[in-house]
Amino acid sequence: MAKILIKNGILLPMAKSLQDGGDLYFPGSLCIENNVIRALGDVPQDFAADVVIDAAGKVVMPGFVNCHTHAAMTLLRSYADDLPLMHWLEKKIWPLEAKLEAEDIYWGTLLACREMIGCGTTTFADMYFFMEEAARAVADSGIRASLSRGLIGVAPKGESALEESKAFIQQWHGKANGRITTMLGPHAPYTCPPDYLEKVMQLAEDLEVGIHIHVAETRQEVEDINRQYGKSPVELLDEVGLFQFPVLAAHCVHVSEADMEILREKNVKVAHNPESNMKLASGIAPVPRMLAEGITVGLGTDGAASNNNLDLLEEMRSTALLHKVSQEDPTVISAYQALEMATKYGGQALGLPVGVLAPGKQADVILIDLRKPHLQPLHDIPAHIVYAAQASDVDTVIVNGEVVMENRQVKTVDEEQLYAEITKRAGRLVSE
Amino acid sequence: MAKILIKNGILLPMAKSLQDGGDLYFPGSLCIENNVIRALGDVPQDFAADVVIDAAGKVVMPGFVNCHTHAAMTLLRSYADDLPLMHWLEKKIWPLEAKLEAEDIYWGTLLACREMIGCGTTTFADMYFFMEEAARAVADSGIRASLSRGLIGVAPKGESALEESKAFIQQWHGKANGRITTMLGPHAPYTCPPDYLEKVMQLAEDLEVGIHIHVAETRQEVEDINRQYGKSPVELLDEVGLFQFPVLAAHCVHVSEADMEILREKNVKVAHNPESNMKLASGIAPVPRMLAEGITVGLGTDGAASNNNLDLLEEMRSTALLHKVSQEDPTVISAYQALEMATKYGGQALGLPVGVLAPGKQADVILIDLRKPHLQPLHDIPAHIVYAAQASDVDTVIVNGEVVMENRQVKTVDEEQLYAEITKRAGRLVSE
Numbered sequence: 001m002a003k004i005l006i007k008n009g010i011l012l013p014m015a016k017s018l019q020d021g022g023d024l025y026f027p028g029s030l031c032i033e034n035n036v037i038r039a040l041g042d043v044p045q046d047f048a049a050d051v052v053i054d055a056a057g058k059v060v061m062p063g064f065v066n067c068h069t070h071a072a073m074t075l076l077r078s079y080a081d082d083l084p085l086m087h088w089l090e091k092k093i094w095p096l097e098a099k100l101e102a103e104d105i106y107w108g109t110l111l112a113c114r115e116m117i118g119c120g121t122t123t124f125a126d127m128y129f130f131m132e133e134a135a136r137a138v139a140d141s142g143i144r145a146s147l148s149r150g151l152i153g154v155a156p157k158g159e160s161a162l163e164e165s166k167a168f169i170q171q172w173h174g175k176a177n178g179r180i181t182t183m184l185g186p187h188a189p190y191t192c193p194p195d196y197l198e199k200v201m202q203l204a205e206d207l208e209v210g211i212h213i214h215v216a217e218t219r220q221e222v223e224d225i226n227r228q229y230g231k232s233p234v235e236l237l238d239e240v241g242l243f244q245f246p247v248l249a250a251h252c253v254h255v256s257e258a259d260m261e262i263l264r265e266k267n268v269k270v271a272h273n274p275e276s277n278m279k280l281a282s283g284i285a286p287v288p289r290m291l292a293e294g295i296t297v298g299l300g301t302d303g304a305a306s307n308n309n310l311d312l313l314e315e316m317r318s319t320a321l322l323h324k325v326s327q328e329d330p331t332v333i334s335a336y337q338a339l340e341m342a343t344k345y346g347g348q349a350l351g352l353p354v355g356v357l358a359p360g361k362q363a364d365v366i367l368i369d370l371r372k373p374h375l376q377p378l379h380d381i382p383a384h385i386v387y388a389a390q391a392s393d394v395d396t397v398i399v400n401g402e403v404v405m406e407n408r409q410v411k412t413v414d415e416e417q418l419y420a421e422i423t424k425r426a427g428r429l430v431s432e
Numbered sequence: 433m434a435k436i437l438i439k440n441g442i443l444l445p446m447a448k449s450l451q452d453g454g455d456l457y458f459p460g461s462l463c464i465e466n467n468v469i470r471a472l473g474d475v476p477q478d479f480a481a482d483v484v485i486d487a488a489g490k491v492v493m494p495g496f497v498n499c500h501t502h503a504a505m506t507l508l509r510s511y512a513d514d515l516p517l518m519h520w521l522e523k524k525i526w527p528l529e530a531k532l533e534a535e536d537i538y539w540g541t542l543l544a545c546r547e548m549i550g551c552g553t554t555t556f557a558d559m560y561f562f563m564e565e566a567a568r569a570v571a572d573s574g575i576r577a578s579l580s581r582g583l584i585g586v587a588p589k590g591e592s593a594l595e596e597s598k599a600f601i602q603q604w605h606g607k608a609n610g611r612i613t614t615m616l617g618p619h620a621p622y623t624c625p626p627d628y629l630e631k632v633m634q635l636a637e638d639l640e641v642g643i644h645i646h647v648a649e650t651r652q653e654v655e656d657i658n659r660q661y662g663k664s665p666v667e668l669l670d671e672v673g674l675f676q677f678p679v680l681a682a683h684c685v686h687v688s689e690a691d692m693e694i695l696r697e698k699n700v701k702v703a704h705n706p707e708s709n710m711k712l713a714s715g716i717a718p719v720p721r722m723l724a725e726g727i728t729v730g731l732g733t734d735g736a737a738s739n740n741n742l743d744l745l746e747e748m749r750s751t752a753l754l755h756k757v758s759q760e761d762p763t764v765i766s767a768y769q770a771l772e773m774a775t776k777y778g779g780q781a782l783g784l785p786v787g788v789l790a791p792g793k794q795a796d797v798i799l800i801d802l803r804k805p806h807l808q809p810l811h812d813i814p815a816h817i818v819y820a821a822q823a824s825d826v827d828t829v830i831v832n833g834e835v836v837m838e839n840r841q842v843k844t845v846d847e848e849q850l851y852a853e854i855t856k857r858a859g860r861l862v863s864e
Contacts, residue, residue, distance in 0.1 A: 077808070078815035082752075082766040115805035278753035279819070281762040308819040309806040317746075318753070320514075321710035325754075330713040334514040373547035374741040374823075376509070376851055377858030383510035387711070387740040391806075392824035419808055426809030 002050035004032040004401065009055030009367065010381060011040060013357035014062055014343045018336045024381060030060055032363040035177065035401035040357055051403075057371050058395060059381055061339075062355050063122025063364040064312035065346025067271035068212075068250040068300025070128045070150075071137075072100070072108030074115065075426050077304040085218070085280055093305055096429050104429075105130035106137050107421045112310055113141035114413045117405050119311045120394035122364035123346070123354050125248060125271070125300070127185040127212050131168050139176040142404035142412040144364060146350045147172065148185030148212045153196030162199055169207050179400050181209075181352065183248065188214040189233045190221050194240045201241060210246035210351055213237075216259070217251035218282050234259035243268055246351055250300060252290075253283040260286070260293055269296045269349035272341070274318040276302030288323050288332045298349035299341045312342045316386045335386035367396035434482035436464040436833065441487030441799065442813060443472055445789035446494055446775045450768045456813060462492055464795040467609065467833035472789055483835070489803050490827060491813060493771075494787050495554025495796040496744035497778025499703035500644075500682040500732030502560045502582075503569075504532070504540030506547065507858050509736040517650070517712055525737055528861050536861075537562035538569050539853045544742055545573035546845045549837050551743045552826035554796035555778070555786050557680060557703065557732070559617040559644050563600050571608040574836035574844040576796060578782045579604065580617030580644040585628030594631055601639050611832050613641075613784065615680065620646040621665045622653050626672045633673060642678035642783055645669070648691070649683035650714050666691035675700055678783055682732060684722070685715040692718070692725055701728045701781035704773070706750040708734030720755050720764045730781035731773045744774045748818045767818035799828035 011025035031038040031047050038047065080092035100108075105128065116124060123144040126134060131149045138145045149165045152158060169182040184207075186192040186200045192213075204211055216222055216233045225233045234255055237243060243266035250271040252263070263270065272287050290297050299315045301307050316338040323333045347355025354364045368385060370376075372393055375384050397405035404412050443457035463470040463479050470479065512524035532540075537560065548556060555576040558566060563581045570577040581597045584590060601614040616639075618624040618632045624645075636643055648654055648665045657665045666687055669675060675698035682703040684695070695702065704719050722729050731747045733739050748770040755765045779787025786794045802810060806820050829837035836844050 075809065076811075077806075078812040078820065081812065081815045081819065082763050084762060088762070111805055111808060118805060275753060278757040279762065281756045281760050281764075283760070284757060304820075308815065309822075311806070311822070314749075318750075321707060321750070322754070322757075324713045325710040325716060328713050328715070330516060330520070330711065331514055332713075371847075371851065373543055373550060373847070373850075374509075374743070376543060377507065377854045379508075379858065379862065380510040380513065383513045383740065387513065388509065388736075390741075390743070390822045390824060392822060415803075415805070418805075419803065422809045426811065430811065 003048065004051045004053065004398070005043060005047070005049035006030040006053045006055050006060055006365070009058050009060035011357065012059050012061040012381060013040060014340060015356045015358050018334065022336050022382070030357060030365065032365070032398065032401050035363055037357055037359055037361050037363050039359055053396065055367050057369065059368040059370065059385065061366060061368065062343045062357050063366045063397060063399065064120050064342045065298060065350060065355050066116060066121045066124035066301055066310060066312055067248065067298035067346050067349050068273055068302055069112065069124055069126055069310060070303035071112035071124065071126045071134060072105045072128050073303030073305045074111040075104060075108040075422065075429060077308050079305065079430065081308070099429050102130045102133050104425050105133035107418070107425055109134040109137035110141055110413060111418060111422055112304070113137055113143045114410055114415070114418060116310050117141065117143055117397050117410050118394065119313060119391040120366040120368070120397060121310065121312050122366065122397060122399045123350065123352060125212060125350055132172070135172045135175070135180055138180055140412065142399050142402055144179040144354065144399055146181045146183055146352065148183040151184070151186045151192060151200065153186065153192035158196060162203060166203060166207065169209055173209065177400055183210045183212040185212045188221070189225055189236050197240050197242060201245065204245045210248060211242060212248045213250065215249040215252050216254045219254050222254045232256060232259050234262050238262045238266065248349055251277065251282070251285065253277055253285045255286065260290060260295065263290070264293045264295050269298065271300040271349060272297050272319065273300045273302040274315055274322050276306040278318070278322065279306050284322060284326050287319065288327060291337065296345050296348045297341055298346035311391050313385070313389055313391055316342045320386055335383040338386045339382055363398060363401040365398040366394055368393050369395040435480065436483045436485065436830070437475060437479070437481035438462040438485045438487050438492055438797070441490050441492035443789065444491050444493040444813060445472060446772060447788045447790050450766065454768050454814070462789060462797065464797070464830065464833050467795055469789055469791055469793050469795050471791055485828065487799050489801065491800040491802065491817065493798060493800065494775045494789050495798045495829060495831065496552050496774045497730060497782060497787050498548060498553045498556035498733055498742060498744055499680065499730035499778050499781050500705055500734055501544070501556055501558055501742060502735035503544035503556065503558045503566060504537045504560050505735030505737045506543040507536060507540040507854065507861060509740050511737065511862065513740070531861050534562045534565050536857050537565035539850065539857055541566040541569035542573060542845060542850060543854055544736070545569055545575045546842055546847070546850060548742050549573065549575055549829050549842050550826065550840070551745060551823040552798040552800070552829060553742065553744050554798065554829060554831045555782065555784060557644060557782055564604070567604045567607070567612055570612055572844065574831050574834055576611040576786065576831055578613045578615055578784065580615040583616070583618045583624060583632065585618065585624035590628060594635060598635060598639065601641055605641065609832055615642045615644040617644045620653070621657055621668050629672050629674060633677065636677045642680060643674060644680045645682065647681040647684050648686045651686055654686045664688060664691050666694050670694045670698065680781055683709065683714070683717065685709055685717045687718065692722060692727065695722070696725045696727050701730065703732040703781060704729050704751065705732045705734040706747055706754050708738040710750070710754065712738050716754060716758050719751065720759060723769065728777050728780045729773055730778035743823050745821055745823055748774045752818055767815040770818045771814055795830060795833040797830040798826055800825050801827040
C-alpha cells in the first residue's frame with residue numbers, strides 16, 4: 001500500500017451518465033492513497049506520491065467488473081462446444097465437474113484470475129464449489145471477488161451445502177484486505193424450490209449478505225416453472241420474498257414486461273452474459289428495455305465452458321452489437337452505455353464501491369494503451385474501447401491500490417507453474 | 433525469398449472439411465520454398481532450410497482472408513458511431529470522404545495493412561478510390577490484396593472511373609511479386625444501373641478480372657430495387673448477366689431462397705460481414721442456409737468506420753455466436769466451419785491459391801501462440817482459436833514466403849511515422 005500518482009493520462013472516470021455528457025479528462029491525474037482513490041483531475045498540494053506512473057497516450061479508467069462467472073470452469077475451456085444444451089451439460093460438463101477435486105478449484109480459479117487481470121477485469125462475481133480454494137486463489141492473485149458457493153436445493157447435499165456456505169461466509173467475508181466479499185448462491189429457481197429458498201433467505205438475513213442466482217436463462221426453464229407454479233421464475237422468486245434481499249440475477253433472458261416491472265421495483269440487479277447466451281443459443285435478453293426501465297444491468301462472461309474466455313471487452317462489444325441487430329436500430333446501446341455496464345453498473349450490481357473513478361471509491365484502476373494500430377486515430381475514446389480494443393491493450397492493472405499488472409506483466413502469478421498444473425489437472429479430468 | 437522450415441508446430445492446414453474429420457498434425461513441420469508451400473507433415477530429404485522457425489506450443493495455420501473491406505476508412509475509425517444509417521452516411525461519412533486526398537489513402541491503407549498483419553490476416557479484398565495509393569501501401573506493407581476501384585454508375589464521374597479502373601488494373605494486376613491482384617468494383621445494384629453494369633462486364637471480359645460488389649446489404653435496398661425493377665437485387669444482377677463472371681458479393685443479408693438458389697447455381701461467392709451488419713443494424717444474413725446449400729461464404733470486416741477494427745478472429749467468433757442465437761441452435765456454425773470461412777473459403781471467394789496449407793499453395797502462414805492464460809488448457813485447438821483467441825496471440829505472419837511479422841514485431845512498417853501521419857491527416861479531416 002502506498003501513494004500512487006498516475007499522471008498525463010486520458011481519464012475516463014465513468015462517473016457521469018451519458019445524459020450528463022459523460023466525462024473525459026485529457027490529460028489528467030489520478031491520486032491513489034492506500035486502497036482508495038484520493039483525487040482525480042488535479043493533484044492535491046499535500047499529496048506526496050511514493051510511485052509515479054506516466055500514463056501518456058493511455059486511458060485511465062475503472063477496472064471492469066465481471067458480474068457472473070464460474071471461474072474454475074477454465075479447466076473445461078473448449079472441452080465441449082457446438083453441442084445441444086442438454087447433451088453438453090449431461091454428457092460433457094457434469095461428468096467432468098463430478099471429477100473436480102478441491103485443489104483443482106484453486107488452480108482453475110487462479111487461471112481465471114490471471115486471465116481476467118490480463119483483460120483489465122478487477123472484480124468478479126463467482127458461483128461454484130470448494131469455495132475456500134477459490135478464495136485462496138483470489139487472495140493470491142490480487143484480484144477482487146464476490147464469492148458464492150453454488151447451492152442445489154434438490155441435491156442430496158442441499159442441507160450440508162447451506163452449512164458450508166455459512167462457514168465459508170463467516171471465514172472469508174472481508175478477507176484479503178477487503179478484496180473478498182461473499183454472497184449466498186442458490187443456483188436457480190428450478191433447482192432450489194421455495195422451501196429451500198426460505199432457508200437461504202434466513203441465512204441471508206443472519207449473515208447480512210446478498211444473493212447470487214440464475215434466473216430465466218432458457219425458454220425451457222420458464223416453461224417448467226410456469227407448469228409447476230403457474231407463474232414466471234421472476235414472479236416465483238418475488239412471491240417467495242427473495243427480492244427483499246440484495247439480489248444479483250444472472251441472465252434474465254426470457255423475462256416479460258411484468259417481470260421487468262418486478263425487477264425494477266425490487267431493485268434486482270441483472271448480470272447480462274451476451275456471449276454465453278449466444279453460444280448456448282439461450283436467447284437475447286431484453287437489455288435495452290431493462291436499461292430504459294432503469295434496471296441496473298452489469299455484464300458477465302459466464303464460465304469459460306460457454307464463452308470461452310473471460311474478456312469483458314468482448315462482452316461490451318457483443319452487447320452493443322447484438323442488441324443493435326436484434327432491435328434493428330443502430331442507436332441502441334451506445335459505446336458509452338456498454339462501458340457503464342462493464343464498470344459502474346457492475347459495481348452497483350455487486351454492491352461494491354468500484355466501477356467508477358471518484359474520491360473515496362476503491363482504487364481499482366486500469367490503463368489502456370492507445371498506441372496500437374487498431375486504436376488510431378483518436379476520434380472517440382469510448383467507441384475505441386468498446387468497438388476496437390482488445391484485452392492485450394490493457395497495459396496496467398491496479399486492484400485495491402496494488403499494482404498487479406504493469407506493462408502486461410502480472411506480478412502475482414507464476415505462469416509456468418500455473419500452466420503445468422492446469423495441463424496436468426485437465427489431463428486427469430478427460431482421462432478414462 | 434528463401435527456404436523456411438517451421439518445425440515442432442501444431443499444424444492446422446484447413447485442407448480437409450469437417451465431414452472428413454478436419455486435419456491437425458501435432459507436432460508437424462511446414463516447408464516453404466520461395467513463395468509457395470513445398471511440403472507439410474514431414475520434411476523432404478532434399479530440403480535445406482535457410483531459416484528455421486521453432487513453432488513449439490504454437491498453431492501453424494493459413495493466414496486469414498478478409499473478403500471485404502474499405503481499408504483506408506481506418507482514418508474514420510470511431511468518428512461516428514451508434515447513429516441511424518442515413519444520418520451516419522450523409523452527415524458524417526460522406527462529408528469526410530469528400531475531403532480525402534490521394535496520399536490520405538496511402539496512409540489509411542497502410543494503417544489497415546499494419547493492423548491486419550497484426551491480426552494474422554494475410555490477404556484482403558478492398559474496394560475504395562485512389563487505388564494506386566492503396567496498391568503502394570499493399571506493396572510496402574508486404575500483405576496480399578485483391579484491389580478494386582469503387583464505381584458509382586450514377587455519379588458524374590461514373591465514366592471516367594471506368595477508365596481509371598482499366599488503367600489501374602493494367603498497371604497493378606500481378607505486381608508486388610504477385611501479391612496484388614485486381615477486380616472491378618461496381619459499388620451496388622442501386623448505384624450502378626444495368627446499362628452501367630454492361631460496361632463493367634465488357635471491361636471484365638477484356639481484362640479477365642472478377643467483380644467485387646455490394647449486394648442486398650439492407651432491407652431498404654431490396655425494397656428500392658424491387659420497386660424499380662420488380663425483382664430482387666440478386667435476380668437483377670443475374671438477369672443483367674453479371675454472374676457469368678467471377679463475382680464476390682459482399683453482405684447478401686436480405687436474400688430469399690430463390691436468391692440463394694441463383695447464388696449457388698452461378699457460383700457467386702459471398703463475403704459475410706457479421707460485425708458490420710450488427711453495428712449498422714442491417715440484419716442477419718442466412719449464412720447457415722447458404723453453407724448448407726454449398727455456397728462459398730468467406731468473412732469480411734467491412735471498413736473500420738462500421739466495425740471498428742479489422743480483426744478476422746473477432747468476425748469468426750461473431751459468426752459462430754450470432755447464428756447460433758439467431759437460429760436458436762447451438763450446433764449451427766461450428767468452430768471449424770468458422771475457421772474454414774476465415775481461411776479456405778476466403779481464398780476460394782477471392783479466386784486465389786491461399787487459405788489452406790498444401791503443397792503448391794501460396795506461402796501465407798501464421799503462428800498462434802497458445803501459451804496464454806485464455807488458451808489453456810489445450811482441450812480443442814479450433815475451438816480455442818474461434819471462441820477464445822485474440823489478435824495479439826498471433827505471433828508470426830508470413831506472406832508470399834516473406835516473414836512480415838515475427839514475435840509480434842511488424843518488419844515492414846515504421847509505426848512512429850505511421851501514427852504521426854494518421855494523426856495529422858485525421859485531424860485535417862475533422863477540422864472546420
